[in-house]
Amino acid sequence: MDLRMFIWSVLMVTEKDMRIYYYKGSVVIFGLLFPFIMFLTFFIGRNLDLILFFPGFLGMMLFFSASSTGPLITPWEKREKTYERLVSLPVVIESIILGDILSGAVFGFVITTLVWIAGSFLLHLPLANPSVLIAALFLGSLAFAALGTLLSSPATNTPSNIMMFSNLVRLPLIFVSGIFIPLSQLGTWAWTNMFSPLTYLVDLFHTAINGDGVYSPVLDSAVLISVIFIFVVAAKTIQQHNLLSGR
Amino acid sequence: MNAIEAHNLYKSFGQVTAVDDVSITVKKGEIYGFLGQNGAGKTTTIRMLTGVLIPDSGTVRICDMDILKQPLEAKMHMGVIPENGTVYADLTAEQNILWTAKCYRMDRATREKKAREILIRLELDGRKDDLVRTFSKGMRQRISIACAIVHSPPVLFLDEPTTGLDVISRRLVIDTVRHMNREGSTVLITTHNIEEASALCSAISIIHKGKIIATDSPEKLRKLFDTSGFIEISFEQKITGRTLITGGISRAEPLGDKWRVYTDDADRAVKDLAKIAEQNNLKIVSVATSTPTLEQAFIEMTEGA
Numbered sequence: 398m399d400l401r402m403f404i405w406s407v408l409m410v411t412e413k414d415m416r417i418y419y420y421k422g423s424v425v426i427f428g429l430l431f432p433f434i435m436f437l438t439f440f441i442g443r444n445l446d447l448i449l450f451f452p453g454f455l456g457m458m459l460f461f462s463a464s465s466t467g468p469l470i471t472p473w474e475k476r477e478k479t480y481e482r483l484v485s486l487p488v489v490i491e492s493i494i495l496g497d498i499l500s501g502a503v504f505g506f507v508i509t510t511l512v513w514i515a516g517s518f519l520l521h522l523p524l525a526n527p528s529v530l531i532a533a534l535f536l537g538s539l540a541f542a543a544l545g546t547l548l549s550s551p552a553t554n555t556p557s558n559i560m561m562f563s564n565l566v567r568l569p570l571i572f573v574s575g576i577f578i579p580l581s582q583l584g585t586w587a588w589t590n591m592f593s594p595l596t597y598l599v600d601l602f603h604t605a606i607n608g609d610g611v612y613s614p615v616l617d618s619a620v621l622i623s624v625i626f627i628f629v630v631a632a633k634t635i636q637q638h639n640l641l642s643g644r
Numbered sequence: 645m646n647a648i649e650a651h652n653l654y655k656s657f658g659q660v661t662a663v664d665d666v667s668i669t670v671k672k673g674e675i676y677g678f679l680g681q682n683g684a685g686k687t688t689t690i691r692m693l694t695g696v697l698i699p700d701s702g703t704v705r706i707c708d709m710d711i712l713k714q715p716l717e718a719k720m721h722m723g724v725i726p727e728n729g730t731v732y733a734d735l736t737a738e739q740n741i742l743w744t745a746k747c748y749r750m751d752r753a754t755r756e757k758k759a760r761e762i763l764i765r766l767e768l769d770g771r772k773d774d775l776v777r778t779f780s781k782g783m784r785q786r787i788s789i790a791c792a793i794v795h796s797p798p799v800l801f802l803d804e805p806t807t808g809l810d811v812i813s814r815r816l817v818i819d820t821v822r823h824m825n826r827e828g829s830t831v832l833i834t835t836h837n838i839e840e841a842s843a844l845c846s847a848i849s850i851i852h853k854g855k856i857i858a859t860d861s862p863e864k865l866r867k868l869f870d871t872s873g874f875i876e877i878s879f880e881q882k883i884t885g886r887t888l889i890t891g892g893i894s895r896a897e898p899l900g901d902k903w904r905v906y907t908d909d910a911d912r913a914v915k916d917l918a919k920i921a922e923q924n925n926l927k928i929v930s931v932a933t934s935t936p937t938l939e940q941a942f943i944e945m946t947e948g949a
Protein backbone atom coordinates (compact mmCIF):
# COMPACT_ATOMS: atom_id res chain seq x y z
CA MET A 398 0.00 0.00 0.00
CA ASP A 399 1.26 3.42 -1.02
CA LEU A 400 2.01 5.46 2.12
CA ARG A 401 1.16 8.82 0.53
CA MET A 402 -2.20 7.46 -0.55
CA PHE A 403 -2.86 6.15 2.94
CA ILE A 404 -2.00 9.43 4.64
CA TRP A 405 -4.24 11.25 2.20
CA SER A 406 -7.13 8.93 3.01
CA VAL A 407 -6.65 9.59 6.75
CA LEU A 408 -6.68 13.35 6.16
CA MET A 409 -9.83 13.13 4.05
CA VAL A 410 -11.65 11.28 6.81
CA THR A 411 -10.47 13.92 9.29
CA GLU A 412 -11.64 16.76 7.06
CA LYS A 413 -15.08 15.19 6.75
CA ASP A 414 -15.32 14.61 10.52
CA MET A 415 -14.33 18.19 11.29
CA ARG A 416 -16.93 19.59 8.92
CA ILE A 417 -19.77 17.46 10.18
CA TYR A 418 -19.31 16.24 13.73
CA TYR A 419 -17.80 19.22 15.57
CA TYR A 420 -21.22 20.82 15.48
CA LYS A 421 -23.27 17.92 16.81
CA GLY A 422 -25.11 18.60 20.06
CA SER A 423 -23.57 15.81 22.10
CA VAL A 424 -20.05 16.89 21.14
CA VAL A 425 -20.71 20.44 22.33
CA ILE A 426 -22.39 19.23 25.53
CA PHE A 427 -20.00 16.48 26.57
CA GLY A 428 -16.87 17.92 25.00
CA LEU A 429 -17.21 21.52 26.10
CA LEU A 430 -19.90 22.29 28.64
CA PHE A 431 -19.66 19.18 30.74
CA PRO A 432 -16.05 19.55 32.00
CA PHE A 433 -16.70 23.23 32.80
CA ILE A 434 -19.81 22.39 34.77
CA MET A 435 -18.06 19.56 36.62
CA PHE A 436 -15.30 21.89 37.64
CA LEU A 437 -17.59 24.74 38.64
CA THR A 438 -19.74 22.46 40.82
CA PHE A 439 -16.57 21.32 42.50
CA PHE A 440 -15.22 24.80 43.11
CA ILE A 441 -18.14 27.05 43.83
CA GLY A 442 -18.45 27.76 47.54
CA ARG A 443 -15.10 26.20 48.44
CA ASN A 444 -11.96 28.02 49.23
CA LEU A 445 -9.58 26.06 47.02
CA ASP A 446 -6.37 27.14 45.40
CA LEU A 447 -7.30 27.45 41.71
CA ILE A 448 -3.72 27.29 40.54
CA LEU A 449 -3.10 24.05 42.38
CA PHE A 450 -6.14 22.48 40.73
CA PHE A 451 -5.73 23.97 37.28
CA PRO A 452 -3.65 21.06 35.91
CA GLY A 453 -6.46 18.71 36.94
CA PHE A 454 -8.97 20.92 35.19
CA LEU A 455 -6.88 20.99 32.01
CA GLY A 456 -6.58 17.21 32.13
CA MET A 457 -10.34 16.81 32.46
CA MET A 458 -10.94 19.34 29.69
CA LEU A 459 -8.63 17.52 27.31
CA PHE A 460 -10.03 14.15 28.33
CA PHE A 461 -13.64 15.07 27.61
CA SER A 462 -13.08 17.22 24.55
CA ALA A 463 -10.76 14.77 22.77
CA SER A 464 -12.99 11.78 23.50
CA SER A 465 -16.30 13.42 22.59
CA THR A 466 -16.37 13.12 18.78
CA GLY A 467 -15.08 9.54 18.56
CA PRO A 468 -18.04 7.69 20.10
CA LEU A 469 -20.42 9.60 17.87
CA ILE A 470 -18.98 9.27 14.39
CA THR A 471 -19.17 5.60 13.42
CA PRO A 472 -22.59 4.84 14.99
CA TRP A 473 -23.94 8.03 13.43
CA GLU A 474 -22.60 7.07 10.02
CA LYS A 475 -24.03 3.59 10.32
CA ARG A 476 -27.44 4.95 11.23
CA GLU A 477 -27.42 7.55 8.46
CA LYS A 478 -26.07 4.89 6.06
CA THR A 479 -23.11 6.98 5.00
CA TYR A 480 -20.66 4.40 6.38
CA GLU A 481 -21.36 1.94 3.57
CA ARG A 482 -20.43 4.55 1.01
CA LEU A 483 -17.43 5.79 2.98
CA VAL A 484 -15.91 2.29 3.03
CA SER A 485 -16.26 2.03 -0.75
CA LEU A 486 -14.22 5.22 -1.25
CA PRO A 487 -10.42 4.90 -1.43
CA VAL A 488 -10.07 4.36 2.33
CA VAL A 489 -9.33 1.35 4.52
CA ILE A 490 -10.54 0.86 8.08
CA GLU A 491 -7.18 2.06 9.37
CA SER A 492 -7.80 5.37 7.55
CA ILE A 493 -11.21 5.65 9.17
CA ILE A 494 -9.90 4.86 12.65
CA LEU A 495 -6.88 7.17 12.41
CA GLY A 496 -8.90 9.89 10.69
CA ASP A 497 -11.53 9.80 13.43
CA ILE A 498 -8.83 9.88 16.10
CA LEU A 499 -7.12 12.81 14.45
CA SER A 500 -10.33 14.83 14.29
CA GLY A 501 -11.00 14.19 17.99
CA ALA A 502 -7.41 15.02 18.87
CA VAL A 503 -7.49 18.32 16.98
CA PHE A 504 -10.75 19.24 18.73
CA GLY A 505 -9.29 18.44 22.17
CA PHE A 506 -5.94 20.08 21.44
CA VAL A 507 -7.42 23.36 20.23
CA ILE A 508 -10.00 23.68 22.99
CA THR A 509 -7.62 22.77 25.77
CA THR A 510 -4.98 25.13 24.42
CA LEU A 511 -7.55 27.94 24.41
CA VAL A 512 -8.52 27.11 28.00
CA TRP A 513 -4.87 27.11 29.02
CA ILE A 514 -4.29 30.50 27.36
CA ALA A 515 -7.37 31.94 29.05
CA GLY A 516 -6.25 30.45 32.38
CA SER A 517 -2.76 31.90 31.98
CA PHE A 518 -4.19 35.37 31.45
CA LEU A 519 -6.81 35.28 34.16
CA LEU A 520 -4.93 33.42 36.87
CA HIS A 521 -1.35 34.27 35.91
CA LEU A 522 -0.56 30.53 35.82
CA PRO A 523 3.06 29.54 36.18
CA LEU A 524 4.69 27.45 33.44
CA ALA A 525 7.40 25.23 34.90
CA ASN A 526 8.10 23.09 31.81
CA PRO A 527 6.85 24.37 28.42
CA SER A 528 8.03 21.31 26.52
CA VAL A 529 6.19 18.99 28.90
CA LEU A 530 3.05 21.06 28.33
CA ILE A 531 3.31 20.50 24.59
CA ALA A 532 3.92 16.78 25.11
CA ALA A 533 0.90 16.58 27.41
CA LEU A 534 -1.35 18.32 24.91
CA PHE A 535 -0.16 16.09 22.07
CA LEU A 536 -0.20 12.74 23.82
CA GLY A 537 -3.33 13.46 25.83
CA SER A 538 -5.37 14.52 22.83
CA LEU A 539 -4.32 11.46 20.83
CA ALA A 540 -4.79 9.00 23.72
CA PHE A 541 -8.30 10.11 24.59
CA ALA A 542 -9.39 10.61 20.99
CA ALA A 543 -8.29 6.99 20.53
CA LEU A 544 -10.37 6.02 23.56
CA GLY A 545 -13.39 7.76 22.00
CA THR A 546 -12.93 5.92 18.73
CA LEU A 547 -12.48 2.60 20.50
CA LEU A 548 -15.74 3.17 22.38
CA SER A 549 -17.59 3.60 19.07
CA SER A 550 -16.26 0.39 17.56
CA PRO A 551 -18.87 -2.15 18.71
CA ALA A 552 -21.32 -2.73 15.88
CA THR A 553 -24.37 -0.58 16.40
CA ASN A 554 -26.27 2.09 14.60
CA THR A 555 -27.68 3.78 17.68
CA PRO A 556 -25.55 6.80 18.58
CA SER A 557 -27.48 7.43 21.81
CA ASN A 558 -26.64 3.95 23.16
CA ILE A 559 -22.99 4.50 22.44
CA MET A 560 -23.03 7.95 24.05
CA MET A 561 -24.52 6.41 27.18
CA PHE A 562 -22.02 3.57 27.16
CA SER A 563 -19.10 5.93 26.62
CA ASN A 564 -20.18 8.16 29.50
CA LEU A 565 -20.45 5.09 31.67
CA VAL A 566 -16.80 4.45 30.93
CA ARG A 567 -15.61 8.05 31.00
CA LEU A 568 -17.35 9.43 34.09
CA PRO A 569 -15.87 7.10 36.71
CA LEU A 570 -12.38 7.76 35.35
CA ILE A 571 -12.43 11.41 36.40
CA PHE A 572 -12.78 10.40 40.05
CA VAL A 573 -9.72 8.17 40.07
CA SER A 574 -7.32 10.35 38.14
CA GLY A 575 -6.05 12.90 40.62
CA ILE A 576 -8.29 15.65 39.34
CA PHE A 577 -10.26 16.60 42.43
CA ILE A 578 -7.64 15.43 44.89
CA PRO A 579 -4.06 15.87 43.64
CA LEU A 580 -2.05 12.65 43.56
CA SER A 581 0.52 14.16 45.91
CA GLN A 582 -2.16 14.49 48.60
CA LEU A 583 -3.62 11.01 48.19
CA GLY A 584 -0.85 9.38 50.21
CA THR A 585 -1.33 5.63 50.58
CA TRP A 586 -4.43 5.76 48.35
CA ALA A 587 -2.43 6.85 45.32
CA TRP A 588 -2.39 3.30 43.94
CA THR A 589 -6.14 3.48 43.23
CA ASN A 590 -5.37 5.98 40.51
CA MET A 591 -2.62 4.00 38.85
CA PHE A 592 -5.03 2.18 36.56
CA SER A 593 -6.57 5.23 34.97
CA PRO A 594 -4.66 6.55 31.95
CA LEU A 595 -6.03 10.00 32.76
CA THR A 596 -3.89 10.03 35.94
CA TYR A 597 -0.75 10.24 33.83
CA LEU A 598 -2.05 13.09 31.72
CA VAL A 599 -3.04 15.09 34.80
CA ASP A 600 0.37 14.34 36.28
CA LEU A 601 2.05 15.63 33.11
CA PHE A 602 0.06 18.87 33.40
CA HIS A 603 1.20 19.17 37.02
CA THR A 604 4.83 18.81 35.97
CA ALA A 605 4.33 21.25 33.10
CA ILE A 606 2.51 23.99 34.98
CA ASN A 607 3.28 23.87 38.69
CA GLY A 608 6.29 21.58 38.54
CA ASP A 609 4.66 19.30 41.15
CA GLY A 610 4.17 16.07 39.22
CA VAL A 611 4.46 12.80 41.15
CA TYR A 612 5.81 10.53 38.40
CA SER A 613 8.56 11.43 35.98
CA PRO A 614 7.30 12.97 32.73
CA VAL A 615 9.05 10.16 30.84
CA LEU A 616 6.98 7.55 32.65
CA ASP A 617 3.78 9.53 32.11
CA SER A 618 4.53 9.88 28.40
CA ALA A 619 5.43 6.21 28.06
CA VAL A 620 2.12 5.19 29.62
CA LEU A 621 0.15 7.52 27.33
CA ILE A 622 1.99 6.26 24.24
CA SER A 623 1.26 2.64 25.19
CA VAL A 624 -2.37 3.54 25.78
CA ILE A 625 -2.64 5.11 22.31
CA PHE A 626 -1.16 1.97 20.82
CA ILE A 627 -3.48 -0.38 22.74
CA PHE A 628 -6.62 1.61 21.92
CA VAL A 629 -5.79 1.79 18.20
CA VAL A 630 -5.06 -1.93 17.94
CA ALA A 631 -8.25 -2.79 19.86
CA ALA A 632 -10.37 -0.50 17.67
CA LYS A 633 -8.86 -2.01 14.54
CA THR A 634 -9.47 -5.56 15.73
CA ILE A 635 -13.12 -4.88 16.48
CA GLN A 636 -13.81 -2.95 13.29
CA GLN A 637 -12.06 -5.58 11.18
CA HIS A 638 -14.37 -8.14 12.72
CA ASN A 639 -17.38 -5.96 11.87
CA LEU A 640 -16.22 -5.81 8.27
CA LEU A 641 -16.12 -9.62 8.16
CA SER A 642 -19.59 -10.04 9.61
CA GLY A 643 -20.99 -7.30 7.40
CA ARG A 644 -22.29 -5.04 10.16
CA MET B 645 -6.99 -7.50 -18.76
CA ASN B 646 -10.57 -7.69 -17.50
CA ALA B 647 -12.23 -4.86 -15.62
CA ILE B 648 -13.67 -7.13 -12.93
CA GLU B 649 -12.48 -10.62 -12.18
CA ALA B 650 -13.87 -12.51 -9.21
CA HIS B 651 -13.18 -16.15 -8.49
CA ASN B 652 -15.03 -18.53 -6.20
CA LEU B 653 -16.52 -16.05 -3.79
CA TYR B 654 -18.19 -17.51 -0.71
CA LYS B 655 -19.93 -15.65 2.08
CA SER B 656 -22.15 -16.96 4.81
CA PHE B 657 -23.82 -15.19 7.72
CA GLY B 658 -24.38 -17.73 10.46
CA GLN B 659 -26.56 -20.44 8.94
CA VAL B 660 -27.35 -18.47 5.77
CA THR B 661 -25.06 -18.96 2.79
CA ALA B 662 -25.58 -15.67 1.01
CA VAL B 663 -23.05 -16.19 -1.79
CA ASP B 664 -22.04 -19.67 -2.82
CA ASP B 665 -19.12 -20.03 -5.22
CA VAL B 666 -19.72 -17.00 -7.42
CA SER B 667 -17.23 -16.20 -10.17
CA ILE B 668 -17.66 -13.19 -12.41
CA THR B 669 -15.63 -11.87 -15.30
CA VAL B 670 -16.55 -8.53 -16.78
CA LYS B 671 -14.69 -7.38 -19.86
CA LYS B 672 -13.62 -3.80 -20.33
CA GLY B 673 -16.34 -1.63 -21.79
CA GLU B 674 -19.21 -3.93 -20.93
CA ILE B 675 -22.45 -3.10 -19.13
CA TYR B 676 -22.98 -6.18 -17.05
CA GLY B 677 -26.34 -6.87 -15.44
CA PHE B 678 -26.81 -8.81 -12.27
CA LEU B 679 -30.33 -10.17 -11.88
CA GLY B 680 -31.85 -12.07 -9.01
CA GLN B 681 -34.80 -12.21 -6.69
CA ASN B 682 -34.85 -10.50 -3.30
CA GLY B 683 -32.26 -12.13 -1.09
CA ALA B 684 -30.50 -13.87 -3.99
CA GLY B 685 -27.13 -12.46 -2.94
CA LYS B 686 -26.65 -9.54 -5.32
CA THR B 687 -25.83 -6.94 -2.71
CA THR B 688 -23.57 -9.31 -0.79
CA THR B 689 -21.64 -10.01 -4.00
CA ILE B 690 -21.29 -6.31 -4.86
CA ARG B 691 -20.14 -5.53 -1.32
CA MET B 692 -17.39 -8.11 -1.69
CA LEU B 693 -16.43 -6.82 -5.14
CA THR B 694 -16.10 -3.28 -3.79
CA GLY B 695 -14.11 -4.13 -0.67
CA VAL B 696 -16.88 -3.27 1.78
CA LEU B 697 -17.29 -6.85 2.97
CA ILE B 698 -14.50 -9.38 3.34
CA PRO B 699 -15.33 -12.71 1.62
CA ASP B 700 -15.01 -16.00 3.50
CA SER B 701 -12.94 -17.15 0.54
CA GLY B 702 -12.31 -16.21 -3.06
CA THR B 703 -10.48 -13.43 -4.85
CA VAL B 704 -11.48 -10.16 -6.47
CA ARG B 705 -9.41 -8.17 -8.94
CA ILE B 706 -10.46 -4.76 -10.21
CA CYS B 707 -8.43 -3.64 -13.24
CA ASP B 708 -5.89 -6.27 -12.24
CA MET B 709 -5.57 -5.05 -8.64
CA ASP B 710 -6.46 -7.29 -5.74
CA ILE B 711 -9.16 -5.64 -3.63
CA LEU B 712 -7.84 -7.15 -0.39
CA LYS B 713 -4.12 -6.69 -1.04
CA GLN B 714 -4.23 -3.29 -2.75
CA PRO B 715 -7.48 -1.83 -1.45
CA LEU B 716 -6.62 1.84 -1.95
CA GLU B 717 -5.33 1.38 -5.47
CA ALA B 718 -8.29 -0.80 -6.48
CA LYS B 719 -10.82 1.58 -4.93
CA MET B 720 -9.26 4.53 -6.78
CA HIS B 721 -10.39 2.79 -9.97
CA MET B 722 -14.02 2.41 -9.07
CA GLY B 723 -17.18 4.33 -8.33
CA VAL B 724 -19.86 2.74 -6.18
CA ILE B 725 -23.53 3.42 -5.66
CA PRO B 726 -24.41 1.15 -2.74
CA GLU B 727 -27.93 -0.15 -2.22
CA ASN B 728 -27.97 0.93 1.41
CA GLY B 729 -25.62 3.84 1.36
CA THR B 730 -25.99 7.53 0.96
CA VAL B 731 -24.10 10.81 0.95
CA TYR B 732 -23.70 13.19 3.90
CA ALA B 733 -26.96 14.90 4.80
CA ASP B 734 -25.07 17.61 6.71
CA LEU B 735 -23.14 18.76 3.65
CA THR B 736 -24.53 20.51 0.60
CA ALA B 737 -24.85 18.74 -2.73
CA GLU B 738 -21.76 20.47 -4.06
CA GLN B 739 -19.71 19.91 -0.88
CA ASN B 740 -20.45 16.19 -1.09
CA ILE B 741 -19.23 16.00 -4.67
CA LEU B 742 -16.15 18.13 -4.04
CA TRP B 743 -15.12 16.19 -0.94
CA THR B 744 -15.55 12.88 -2.76
CA ALA B 745 -13.50 14.17 -5.68
CA LYS B 746 -10.79 15.17 -3.22
CA CYS B 747 -10.79 11.64 -1.82
CA TYR B 748 -9.97 10.49 -5.35
CA ARG B 749 -7.06 12.96 -5.33
CA MET B 750 -8.31 15.23 -8.08
CA ASP B 751 -6.81 18.71 -8.11
CA ARG B 752 -8.93 21.69 -7.21
CA ALA B 753 -9.52 23.07 -10.71
CA THR B 754 -10.54 19.68 -12.09
CA ARG B 755 -12.77 19.00 -9.08
CA GLU B 756 -14.66 22.21 -9.51
CA LYS B 757 -15.03 21.82 -13.26
CA LYS B 758 -16.26 18.22 -12.99
CA ALA B 759 -18.64 19.03 -10.14
CA ARG B 760 -20.24 21.78 -12.18
CA GLU B 761 -20.60 19.53 -15.23
CA ILE B 762 -22.12 16.69 -13.26
CA LEU B 763 -24.54 18.88 -11.33
CA ILE B 764 -25.86 20.13 -14.65
CA ARG B 765 -26.00 16.63 -16.17
CA LEU B 766 -28.03 15.37 -13.22
CA GLU B 767 -30.20 18.50 -13.14
CA LEU B 768 -29.16 19.47 -9.64
CA ASP B 769 -27.30 22.71 -10.29
CA GLY B 770 -30.24 24.75 -8.99
CA ARG B 771 -29.96 23.07 -5.59
CA LYS B 772 -26.19 22.72 -5.30
CA ASP B 773 -25.88 24.90 -2.20
CA ASP B 774 -28.70 23.22 -0.28
CA LEU B 775 -28.03 20.67 2.43
CA VAL B 776 -28.69 17.14 1.20
CA ARG B 777 -30.89 16.82 4.32
CA THR B 778 -33.52 18.83 2.46
CA PHE B 779 -33.49 16.60 -0.64
CA SER B 780 -36.06 14.06 -1.83
CA LYS B 781 -35.14 10.42 -2.30
CA GLY B 782 -34.66 10.80 -6.04
CA MET B 783 -32.43 13.85 -5.61
CA ARG B 784 -30.33 12.06 -2.99
CA GLN B 785 -29.88 9.14 -5.34
CA ARG B 786 -28.73 11.51 -8.07
CA ILE B 787 -26.19 13.08 -5.70
CA SER B 788 -25.00 9.60 -4.80
CA ILE B 789 -24.49 8.93 -8.50
CA ALA B 790 -22.79 12.27 -9.00
CA CYS B 791 -20.28 11.35 -6.29
CA ALA B 792 -19.68 7.93 -7.80
CA ILE B 793 -18.87 9.24 -11.27
CA VAL B 794 -17.02 12.47 -10.47
CA HIS B 795 -13.61 10.86 -11.07
CA SER B 796 -14.69 9.09 -14.30
CA PRO B 797 -14.04 5.67 -12.76
CA PRO B 798 -12.86 2.85 -15.01
CA VAL B 799 -15.34 0.58 -13.20
CA LEU B 800 -18.76 1.62 -11.95
CA PHE B 801 -20.86 -0.46 -9.56
CA LEU B 802 -24.55 0.32 -9.15
CA ASP B 803 -26.74 -1.65 -6.77
CA GLU B 804 -30.36 -1.07 -7.73
CA PRO B 805 -29.83 2.55 -8.67
CA THR B 806 -33.34 3.08 -10.01
CA THR B 807 -35.44 1.45 -7.28
CA GLY B 808 -38.02 3.87 -5.97
CA LEU B 809 -37.35 6.56 -8.56
CA ASP B 810 -39.95 8.19 -10.81
CA VAL B 811 -39.81 7.93 -14.59
CA ILE B 812 -37.85 11.12 -15.07
CA SER B 813 -35.20 10.37 -12.44
CA ARG B 814 -34.98 6.80 -13.69
CA ARG B 815 -34.29 7.95 -17.21
CA LEU B 816 -31.68 10.41 -15.98
CA VAL B 817 -29.92 7.61 -14.13
CA ILE B 818 -30.04 5.22 -17.08
CA ASP B 819 -28.84 7.92 -19.47
CA THR B 820 -25.98 8.69 -17.10
CA VAL B 821 -24.99 5.02 -16.97
CA ARG B 822 -24.98 4.89 -20.78
CA HIS B 823 -23.01 8.11 -20.95
CA MET B 824 -20.39 6.83 -18.51
CA ASN B 825 -20.11 3.62 -20.51
CA ARG B 826 -19.56 5.55 -23.72
CA GLU B 827 -16.88 7.57 -21.94
CA GLY B 828 -15.06 4.35 -21.11
CA SER B 829 -16.46 3.05 -17.81
CA THR B 830 -17.18 -0.62 -17.39
CA VAL B 831 -20.48 -0.98 -15.53
CA LEU B 832 -21.87 -3.64 -13.21
CA ILE B 833 -25.49 -2.98 -12.32
CA THR B 834 -28.06 -4.91 -10.32
CA THR B 835 -31.70 -4.27 -10.90
CA HIS B 836 -35.10 -5.83 -10.45
CA ASN B 837 -36.29 -4.25 -13.65
CA ILE B 838 -35.64 -6.93 -16.22
CA GLU B 839 -36.64 -4.90 -19.24
CA GLU B 840 -34.30 -2.17 -18.09
CA ALA B 841 -31.51 -4.73 -17.81
CA SER B 842 -32.18 -6.20 -21.23
CA ALA B 843 -32.24 -2.77 -22.84
CA LEU B 844 -29.05 -1.64 -21.11
CA CYS B 845 -26.77 -4.63 -20.64
CA SER B 846 -24.49 -6.45 -23.00
CA ALA B 847 -24.26 -9.43 -20.64
CA ILE B 848 -26.44 -10.65 -17.83
CA SER B 849 -25.91 -13.06 -14.97
CA ILE B 850 -28.81 -14.56 -13.12
CA ILE B 851 -28.08 -15.31 -9.48
CA HIS B 852 -30.32 -17.55 -7.44
CA LYS B 853 -29.86 -18.58 -3.82
CA GLY B 854 -26.26 -17.38 -3.92
CA LYS B 855 -25.31 -19.24 -7.10
CA ILE B 856 -25.00 -17.95 -10.63
CA ILE B 857 -27.33 -20.11 -12.71
CA ALA B 858 -26.89 -18.49 -16.13
CA THR B 859 -24.66 -15.94 -17.82
CA ASP B 860 -25.21 -14.76 -21.38
CA SER B 861 -26.32 -11.88 -23.54
CA PRO B 862 -29.95 -10.84 -22.93
CA GLU B 863 -30.86 -11.99 -26.44
CA LYS B 864 -29.45 -15.48 -25.94
CA LEU B 865 -31.01 -15.87 -22.51
CA ARG B 866 -34.35 -15.06 -24.06
CA LYS B 867 -33.79 -17.55 -26.89
CA LEU B 868 -33.17 -20.35 -24.44
CA PHE B 869 -36.90 -20.30 -23.89
CA ASP B 870 -37.98 -19.66 -27.43
CA THR B 871 -39.77 -23.00 -27.66
CA SER B 872 -42.51 -21.96 -25.30
CA GLY B 873 -44.22 -18.91 -26.71
CA PHE B 874 -47.61 -17.61 -25.77
CA ILE B 875 -50.67 -16.11 -27.37
CA GLU B 876 -52.80 -13.37 -25.90
CA ILE B 877 -56.43 -13.48 -26.89
CA SER B 878 -59.56 -11.68 -25.76
CA PHE B 879 -63.19 -12.55 -26.36
CA GLU B 880 -66.27 -10.41 -26.12
CA GLN B 881 -67.91 -13.04 -23.87
CA LYS B 882 -66.78 -14.22 -20.44
CA ILE B 883 -65.26 -17.71 -20.46
CA THR B 884 -63.48 -20.04 -18.05
CA GLY B 885 -59.86 -21.06 -18.54
CA ARG B 886 -60.81 -24.70 -18.95
CA THR B 887 -62.57 -23.91 -22.23
CA LEU B 888 -59.20 -23.04 -23.74
CA ILE B 889 -57.23 -26.17 -22.86
CA THR B 890 -56.82 -28.31 -25.98
CA GLY B 891 -54.11 -30.45 -27.53
CA GLY B 892 -51.93 -27.52 -28.58
CA ILE B 893 -52.44 -25.42 -25.44
CA SER B 894 -50.86 -26.45 -22.16
CA ARG B 895 -51.88 -23.63 -19.84
CA ALA B 896 -54.18 -20.60 -19.84
CA GLU B 897 -54.22 -17.73 -17.40
CA PRO B 898 -56.36 -14.61 -17.20
CA LEU B 899 -54.54 -11.31 -17.72
CA GLY B 900 -56.88 -8.38 -17.19
CA ASP B 901 -59.61 -8.68 -19.82
CA LYS B 902 -57.41 -11.03 -21.87
CA TRP B 903 -56.27 -14.63 -21.66
CA ARG B 904 -52.69 -15.70 -22.04
CA VAL B 905 -52.30 -19.25 -23.34
CA TYR B 906 -48.97 -21.05 -23.42
CA THR B 907 -47.97 -23.34 -26.23
CA ASP B 908 -45.05 -25.12 -27.82
CA ASP B 909 -46.63 -24.89 -31.24
CA ALA B 910 -48.03 -21.47 -32.05
CA ASP B 911 -49.46 -22.54 -35.42
CA ARG B 912 -51.53 -25.33 -33.96
CA ALA B 913 -52.63 -23.24 -30.99
CA VAL B 914 -54.00 -20.42 -33.15
CA LYS B 915 -56.00 -22.92 -35.19
CA ASP B 916 -57.27 -24.52 -31.98
CA LEU B 917 -58.34 -21.15 -30.62
CA ALA B 918 -60.25 -20.35 -33.78
CA LYS B 919 -62.00 -23.71 -33.52
CA ILE B 920 -62.91 -23.12 -29.88
CA ALA B 921 -64.32 -19.70 -30.70
CA GLU B 922 -66.46 -21.15 -33.45
CA GLN B 923 -67.72 -24.09 -31.36
CA ASN B 924 -68.67 -21.85 -28.41
CA ASN B 925 -70.01 -18.93 -30.44
CA LEU B 926 -67.34 -16.61 -29.02
CA LYS B 927 -66.41 -13.38 -30.72
CA ILE B 928 -62.63 -12.75 -30.83
CA VAL B 929 -61.81 -9.09 -29.99
CA SER B 930 -58.05 -9.32 -30.35
CA VAL B 931 -55.31 -11.89 -30.72
CA ALA B 932 -51.53 -11.51 -30.58
CA THR B 933 -48.67 -13.98 -30.51
CA SER B 934 -45.49 -13.28 -28.62
CA THR B 935 -42.07 -14.75 -28.02
CA PRO B 936 -40.99 -15.00 -24.40
CA THR B 937 -39.54 -11.95 -22.71
CA LEU B 938 -36.45 -12.01 -20.60
CA GLU B 939 -38.80 -11.86 -17.65
CA GLN B 940 -40.22 -15.23 -18.60
CA ALA B 941 -36.76 -16.67 -19.01
CA PHE B 942 -35.88 -15.31 -15.59
CA ILE B 943 -38.94 -16.75 -13.90
CA GLU B 944 -38.57 -20.15 -15.53
CA MET B 945 -34.91 -20.37 -14.56
CA THR B 946 -35.31 -19.35 -10.96
CA GLU B 947 -38.39 -21.49 -10.47
CA GLY B 948 -36.69 -24.49 -12.01
CA ALA B 949 -33.53 -24.08 -9.93
Ligand SMILES: Nc1ncnc2c1ncn2[C@@H]1O[C@H](COP(=O)(O)OP(=O)(O)OP(=O)(O)O)[C@@H](O)[C@H]1O
Pocket residue numbers: 642643644657660661662680681682683684685686687688689727
Ligand atom coordinates in the same frame (compact mmCIF):
# COMPACT_ATOMS: atom_id res chain seq x y z
N1 LIG C 1 -24.99 -8.47 7.22
C1 LIG C 1 -25.77 -9.55 7.11
N2 LIG C 1 -26.00 -10.34 8.18
C2 LIG C 1 -26.77 -11.43 8.05
N3 LIG C 1 -27.35 -11.85 6.92
C3 LIG C 1 -27.17 -11.11 5.81
C4 LIG C 1 -26.38 -9.92 5.85
N4 LIG C 1 -26.37 -9.40 4.61
C5 LIG C 1 -27.12 -10.21 3.83
N5 LIG C 1 -27.61 -11.25 4.55
C6 LIG C 1 -28.43 -12.35 4.01
O1 LIG C 1 -27.83 -12.81 2.82
C7 LIG C 1 -28.80 -13.12 1.84
C8 LIG C 1 -28.53 -12.35 0.56
O2 LIG C 1 -28.80 -10.99 0.79
P1 LIG C 1 -28.52 -9.84 -0.27
O3 LIG C 1 -28.74 -8.54 0.40
O4 LIG C 1 -27.19 -10.06 -0.89
O5 LIG C 1 -29.65 -10.10 -1.36
P2 LIG C 1 -30.05 -9.24 -2.65
O6 LIG C 1 -29.94 -10.14 -3.80
O7 LIG C 1 -29.27 -7.99 -2.69
O8 LIG C 1 -31.58 -8.92 -2.36
P3 LIG C 1 -32.46 -7.61 -2.68
O9 LIG C 1 -32.93 -7.75 -4.06
O10 LIG C 1 -33.59 -7.71 -1.71
O11 LIG C 1 -31.61 -6.41 -2.44
C9 LIG C 1 -30.14 -12.84 2.48
O12 LIG C 1 -30.66 -14.05 2.96
C10 LIG C 1 -29.81 -11.92 3.63
O13 LIG C 1 -30.72 -12.10 4.69
Ligand SMILES: [Mg+2]
Pocket residue numbers: 686687688727803
Ligand atom coordinates in the same frame (compact mmCIF):
# COMPACT_ATOMS: atom_id res chain seq x y z
MG1 LIG D 1 -29.73 -6.03 -2.65
